[in-house]
Amino acid sequence: MSQALQTITLGGGCFWCTEAVFVNVRGVTDVQSGYCNGQVPQPSYEQVCRGDTGHCEVVKLTFDPTQISARDILEVFFVIHDPTALNRQGADSGTQYRSGIYWTHPEHEALAREVIAEMAQSGVYHQPVVTEVLPLANYWAAEDYHQDYFAKNPHQGYCMAVAAPKVAKFRKTFARLVKA
Numbered sequence: 001m002s003q004a005l006q007t008i009t010l011g012g013g014c015f016w017c018t019e020a021v022f023v024n025v026r027g028v029t030d031v032q033s034g035y036c037n038g039q040v041p042q043p044s045y046e047q048v049c050r051g052d053t054g055h056c057e058v059v060k061l062t063f064d065p066t067q068i069s070a071r072d073i074l075e076v077f078f079v080i081h082d083p084t085a086l087n088r089q090g091a092d093s094g095t096q097y098r099s100g101i102y103w104t105h106p107e108h109e110a111l112a113r114e115v116i117a118e119m120a121q122s123g124v125y126h127q128p129v130v131t132e133v134l135p136l137a138n139y140w141a142a143e144d145y146h147q148d149y150f151a152k153n154p155h156q157g158y159c160m161a162v163a164a165p166k167v168a169k170f171r172k173t174f175a176r177l178v179k180a
Contacts, residue, residue, distance in 0.1 A: 003066055005029060008073060008108050009036055009136050011056040011100035012081035013089025017163040018059045020150035021080050021170045026179045027068025032060045033142040033149070036102050042140050051094045058102065060139065070108055072177060074101070074115045079173055080166045083119075084127035090162060099129075102136040109133055 012018045015033040022031045035048050038055030048055045063073060081089055083099045101112040112133045119129055141147075150163045171178055 005062050006065055006070065006108075007060060007062050007104060008070060009034075009058045009060045009102040009104075009139065010073075010077050011036070011058040011098055011102070012077055012083075013057070013097045013099075014092050014158075014162070015057040015059050015142065015146065016149040016159065017089075017166050018077075018080070019148070020159070020163040020167050021076065022059055022061055022073075023148070023151070024167065024170065024179055025063075025068065025073070025076060025174075026177050027065075028061055028063045028073070030060075030062040033146045034058055034060055034140055035096075035142060036139040037100070037134060037137050039138070041138065045143055045146065048096050049094070051096060055096055055138075055140075056098050056100050056102075057096050057142075058100070058139075060141075068177065070111055071115065072174075074112060076170060076174055076177065077101075078115070078119065078131075080170055083116075083129045083131045084125050086130045099131040101131060101133045102139075103133070104136050109135075 019031050035055035036058050038053040040053040043053045047053050087095050087098050089097050103109045150159050
């Protein structure tokens with residue numbers, strides 16, 4: 001794969017939390033909250049929240065592979081959410097909160113499957129990893145008010161209770177990957 005900017009799309013529960021972490025990752029040049037792999041074209045947040053569109057809340061990451069590897073991105077991803085929870089993260093429940101890696105480059109699919117297999121073999125989790133690994137389909141950017149939500153609303157209750165601890169965990173666990 002070339003050293004040009006690359007993208008990978010990740011579903012790890014509420015996109016506010018996932019975005020809040022990845023905007024702090026060195027080498028990640030853009031993070032966009034959105035929806036993917038559902039049946040409805042251009043869904044709204046309200047439609048996705050009803051749970052009948054099949055979409056997953058995701059962040060689409062653009063990154064510079066000369067600064068961060070796709071493996072490092074996946075390692076951060078697996079630390080900041082519970083990949084063993086089917087259709088939920090914490091109190092958020094529904095298929096839109098499923099764990100998923102949605103790829104556009106076959107190399108990312110192979111890497112995702114390799115990392116999941118390594119985790120299964122290591123016994124790091126006591127339950128099976130349920131993260132789906134699928135080609136990116138029917139992606140649609142979330143509404144503007146969802147973009148940079150944590151940065152714009154750091155004192156909102158959900159952000160303080162759920163997103164802030166994920167950001168803190170990332171900063172502690174992956175200090176070498178925090179943007180300067």
